[in-house]
Amino acid sequence: MRKFFLGACMAGSLIACNPAQEAAVKDEIIYHVFQRSFYDSNGDQHGDLNGLRMKLDYLQELGVTSILMTPLYESFYYHNYYSSDFSAIDSTYGTEEEFLQLVREIHRRGMKIYMDMETQYVTEDHTWYKDSYGNPSSSYSEYILYDDAEQRKPSSIVFDIHDLKGYDGTVRKITTVNLLSEKVKQYNRSLFSYWLDPNQDGNFDDGVDGFRLDHMMDDLDNKRRLTNLFKDFWVPLIDSLKSINPAITIMAEQADWGSYGIDYLENAGVDWVFGFRIQQAIRSFDKDRVAAYADTTFARTPQGKNQVIFIENHDIPRFATAMAQDEGKEKVGATLNLLLGGIPSLYYGQEIGMLGDSYFGKYGGITDANEIPYREAFEWHRDKDGEGMAYWYRGSGPWWDTSTVKSNDGISYEEQKADANSLWNTYRTLIALRKQHPVLISGHYEPLENTSNDIFTFLRTDGQQQALVAVNFSATPEQLSVSLTAKGGRTIYGNGEGRIEGSQLTSTLTGYETQVWLLNQ
Known part of the structure; x- marks a missing residue:
């Protein structure tokens, strides 16, 4: 709020x-x-x-x-x-x-x-507040939360605030609506x-x-x-x-x-x-x-x-x-x-x-x-x-x-x-990459461990495709090595210098680089 x-x-x-x-x-x-x-x-x-x-x-x-x-x-x-x-x-x-x-x-x-x-x-300018304040017979009495029977103590809002100063110097009283x-x-x-x-x-x-x-x-x-x-x-x-x-x-x-x-x-x-x-x-x-x-x-x-x-x-x-x-x-x-x-x-x-x-x-x-x-x-x-x-x-x-x-x-x-x-x-x-590859839209998130202290890797999987996303949190180049269940794939975002051999993906990510790989199923 x-x-x-x-x-x-x-x-x-x-x-x-x-x-x-x-x-x-x-x-x-x-x-x-x-x-x-x-x-x-x-x-x-x-x-x-x-x-x-x-x-x-x-x-x-x-x-x-x-x-x-x-x-x-x-x-x-x-x-x-x-x-x-x-x-x-x-x-x-x-x-x-x-x-x-x-x-x-x-x-x-x-x-x-x-x-x-x-x-x-609502503020003091709202009809519910204006009509019910000090007027228990008002048709709007039940709309506002009051702290007293005379309806002269409108209940505070979050953080026990009763009024708020605007950037232009205007101060308005604020109170809580009776949602029940x-x-x-x-x-x-x-x-x-x-x-x-x-x-x-x-x-x-x-x-x-x-x-x-x-x-x-x-x-x-x-x-x-x-x-x-x-x-x-x-x-x-x-x-x-x-x-x-x-x-x-x-x-x-x-x-x-x-x-x-x-x-x-x-x-x-x-x-x-x-x-x-x-x-x-x-x-x-x-x-x-x-x-x-x-x-x-x-x-x-x-x-x-x-x-x-x-x-x-x-x-x-x-x-x-x-x-x-x-x-x-x-x-x-x-x-x-x-x-x-x-x-x-x-x-x-x-x-x-x-x-x-x-x-x-x-x-x-x-x-x-x-x-x-x-x-x-x-x-x-x-x-x-x-x-x-x-x-x-x-x-x-x-x-x-x-x-x-x-x-x-x-x-x-x-x-x-x-x-x-x-x-x-x-x-x-x-x-645009999301629109080109629906797995990045609808694929569920799966955590994926790797050997780097600074690279974050995860999968997006939708039953038809699987994408691997690797993000370097460091300003310096980092080596990525991660084990996969997929056999092969290609980069669709990033420098594309990595490779997949068997079930192992290895790559180098430059400082703060992201690489996205579309994996074979």
């Missing part, structure tokens, strides 16, 4: 292991976009819906298939969590009709769109259902393909007041949504980032959770830790469910910053993000190595501005003042003054597109 301070046939697969289904394998790669920062279509410095629609060609050029947006509903906060009105789209993004145009165009291109939702909290209220349950069914089929014609070309459920918990904020939410709130809601469109996908952000999310997959009715332990392991740049967490994550994931694999999102410092702008390490991150297994998710700007550090505690205490550094304007141009730059945070104080968006620094789409060795082209090539 942290908005403001702080293979086919086994687990990790997409479809059942059935050769007849191979032709139906479709890649899904999510592009997690912070739309306010993506592309400004009308010159007001806010990224918007039309701007995103204008850049769909870019997303397809990169090769992603799906878009995950941050919340769209009205809020006093730039990130649009903590809503003042769930039913209205923030006017700085555009109109509802512009959103529907975007959805239809995404579907026309064969892509998907997911909507981020957090309906557990039958009226609240009905409201959520209506709200979520609307976005599945806005014109109610049974044709889902204008509806979203699913939802991300932010900060999902069984006992909301561990306060022992809203308990058994999986069974009493989320499962009935998800079941009702899937009765409308069975093809939708529900992904849950588990509130505990140390969790594998297995209880969500088993008990909460969701399809995907987020691979936080893998994300954390990748940032450690410890190959044994990556292997251990990948083994556990994929082994424990129930069949038919999945993990969203990511190295960046809107709540954590940028990967390039964490790797001290070491391009070799950034490319290792790209490999693991895209080839390890599960459903890959790229955070906008990750593909060009955008920067952004944590500002927690540096300026202004608890404020929603502390995460602006990793939600900056996407760098489209060599010139930082080029067309469409979404500088909604211009003049915001230290967050603007220390912006990492600069001209001629190599971190832009314009600068990297023509460079075959750029990070952007690495992402594009790896995504």
Whole structure:
């Protein structure tokens, strides 16, 4: 959550292991976009819906298939969590009709769109809060969780917070919604259902393909007041949504980032959770830790469910910053993000190595501005003042003054597109490799030991093909020797200087190199 301070046939697969289904394998790669920062279509410095629609060609050029947006509903906060009105789209993004145009165009291109939702909290500006505060006779009294009978003490939210300061100095009170209220349950069914089929014609070309459920918990904020939410709130809601469109996908952000999310997959009715332990392991740049967490994550994931694999999102410092702008390490991150297994998710700007550090505690205490550094304007141009730059945070104080968006620094789409060795082209090539070899999409993950202390190896297997992925975590060349059950194979990515003799693969990997071998069956 942290908005403001702080293979086919086994687990990790997409479809059942059935050769007849191979032709139906479709890649899904999510592009997690912070739309306010993506592309400004009308010159007001806010990224918007039309701007995103204008850049769909870019997303397809990169090769992603799906878009995950941050919340769209009205809020006093730039990130649009903590809503003042769930039913209205923030006017700085555009109109509802512009959103529907975007959805239809995404579907026309064969892509998907997911909507981020957090309906557990509201600000003092929401009708439920305004009407019920100090008014026990209000028809909205049961919508809000109060700590007193007079309804003058709205319950705190996560981390015992009662209000939050915005980056522009605005302070709003925030409280918890009573998710166990039958009226609240009905409201959520209506709200979520609307976005599945806005014109109610049974044709889902204008509806979203699913939802991300932010900060999902069984006992909301561990306060022992809203308990058994999986069974009493989320499962009935998800079941009702899937009765409308069975093809939708529900992904849950588990509130505990140390969790594998297995209880969500088993008990909460969701399809995907987020691979936080893998994300954390990748940032450690410890190959044994990556292997251990990948083994556990994929082994424990129930069949038919999945993990969203990511190295960046809107709540954590940028990967390039964490790797001290070491391009070799950034490319290792790209490999693991895209080839390890599960459903890959790229955070906008990750593909060009955008920067952004944590500002927690540096300026202004608890404020929603502390995460602006990793939600900056996407760098489209060599010139930082080029067309469409979404500088909604211009003049915001230290967050603007220390912006990492600069001209001629190599971190832009314009600068990297023509460079075959750029990070952007690495992402594009790896995504294309997946599309060329379905085993890298649907194959289940299998751990594979080797003789090197620095090379991480694993298999992707789908019953028809097997691919071996080797990743050098060292900056220096390393020798790889690994035993196989396959007899022969060929490199499909990397320098191709290795060989397979009998059941032994030997190769040399240059610093931070990835090699992918397609093995004979």
